[in-house]
Amino acid sequence: MHHSARSVAFSSNGQLLAAGSLDRTIKIWEVGSGRELVTLQNGSMASSLVFLPLQAVVAAANEDGTVTVWDISQTWLLATLPCSEAPSPTLAINVRQSILLCGDASKGLIHRWDIKSFEPRRDIPVPTDTAAGTWKLLEGGDLLVREDQDGIIRLLNIVTFDVVQRFSTHNSGSDSAIAFAPRSAKVAVAHEYESIGIWSWRAPEAGSIPQEIHMPAPGVHAVVFSPDERLVAYAAENGDVVMLDLGGTEVKRLQSYSNRIENVGIADHSSVLSIQVWYDAHMEIDLRSGGLAQHEAQVISYDNADLFRPEGQFLDRQFFVRNRQDNLQIESAEGRLICTVVLLDKIGKFVIAAPDGRFDTNMDLSDIRGVHWIVSRKGLNPLPLEILMRDYYAPGLLPRLLMGVALPRLPGIAELNRIQPDVRIVSVKAGPTPDVALVEVE
Known part of the structure; x- marks a missing residue:
């Protein structure tokens, strides 16, 4: 954290x-x-x-x-x-x-x-x-x-x-x-x-x-x-x-894996979302690709609010960026939530989530810590993000949301089969040759 x-x-x-x-x-x-x-x-x-x-x-x-x-x-x-x-x-x-x-x-x-x-x-x-x-x-x-x-x-x-x-x-x-x-x-x-x-x-x-x-x-x-x-x-x-x-x-x-956001806004060129986390660390997300900007983020001082603009445009569609401190939100000109961005663990790791549950991330899907599902307000029973990867994982999600692309309707999370199988190794035995093992799984 x-x-x-x-x-x-x-x-x-x-x-x-x-x-x-x-x-x-x-x-x-x-x-x-x-x-x-x-x-x-x-x-x-x-x-x-x-x-x-x-x-x-x-x-x-x-x-x-x-x-x-x-x-x-x-x-x-x-x-x-x-x-x-x-x-x-x-x-x-x-x-x-x-x-x-x-x-x-x-x-x-x-x-x-x-x-x-x-x-x-x-x-x-x-x-x-x-x-x-x-x-x-x-x-x-x-x-x-x-x-x-x-x-x-x-x-x-x-x-x-x-x-x-x-x-x-x-x-x-x-x-x-x-x-x-x-x-x-x-x-x-x-x-x-x-x-x-x-x-x-x-x-x-x-x-x-x-x-x-x-x-x-x-x-x-x-x-x-x-x-x-x-x-x-x-x-x-x-x-x-x-x-x-x-x-x-x-x-x-x-430990928690989310970063505190100090300042966020649009950089001088409107296709880059500029984010300052925890004093002077800085990263940039390219709105066109939905990934990290390819160039190295500039070094900026802590007192720099004048460097961040809260409004931007993407293909003539206006949007606004709001700092929620432990995440940032992008809203349409009408105030509709477009997506939430959570910065995780070290600089450069993030999860982007749409209001319908679709998400994108630049992290290993099998090892995302700090973002999870809470279904039906069961706060003490969180589910790992990858459990709904098949239906909700959407690479390149950010530019599609900013463009207002109509995405297919998703089934409700409560409708999906979220049961995870119990798997255990029953026995491990030597195989017919030295390089083979016989593993019985239930």
Whole structure:
């Protein structure tokens, strides 16, 4: 993934993981297989994420101060809740009370909603001396963290606001990512986007000094404990979500293969679509062939919005290019969607998809990662792109769409036989000659 993961959360059973990214999407992975399942177009960067207990539902506190609640399996937005006039509020779940909480630093309040109906419950005022500092809600919704400029952290009871524990992280930054493991009484704190420190928050013995476990975590933006508290996952600047054991050994890395699009438009000659991805990387798609432009893309600086024109013409047909940040869309002059272009993995790899499901790509069809089918809104059961290759793969699709060529009607995806055979090798035996093997397949 190339668009800077900024928040991360596990589902209560540890089977799913969500990450919010700078491109304003929320991506969901299946932890066991490492598969990316679904991308939610959240509209604002999710700075804090929680899963609702025992549900395929994720809530996000966003950069614009709202809380959005998503049904992952249906990819539906269930609710948008107002939380704060300050950007990037903090979010938590109180499982015992079935309450969703959001910390509103602008008013010094903790807003609460019922997690089934999303009806508001009584707000909790935060004491003035606490509200004046930097504070956030932690997993479980029971404690607050307050971090001073000198690196002092206080764990506070959310009901009485009494100090439960106090210690120094030796970090003067005020924006450290913090996670809490209530059963094992551990706190994880990210340091300067470079490492994670883990402390026990139980009161130390008289005269002893709390010991920190230090683990490298390049580009760390957010950190969370797994539900069994045996692992720490962190969201990194390069977009990966990295899972570590408590000794600091990497045990799994979850990746997405889409690129964040910084700018997109038509180059000086209108037959080239010019795309800038993730700061200064640049590529060009030739509209006449639907493939990469043959010449080498020019090197351009980051501040270059004036180099991109949103409108173009192809054989006298006007179209417009829209940047959706994790993809781009080409629309007709009347506002009709012509196609969506997703940039994958490394520079120069892409998938072009029409509204009817036809697609083209310059990648190996047997190894496309980052784009898949979601049929009948079954967000937790994605299908590989190549499963519908016979009916929907259309080489040279882009110029045909831009020309308005009438394409044959396709059968509905739900009508197609998508059953994949189970194949297993029953036995392997030596053949009649040394260079022959007899393989029995069922």
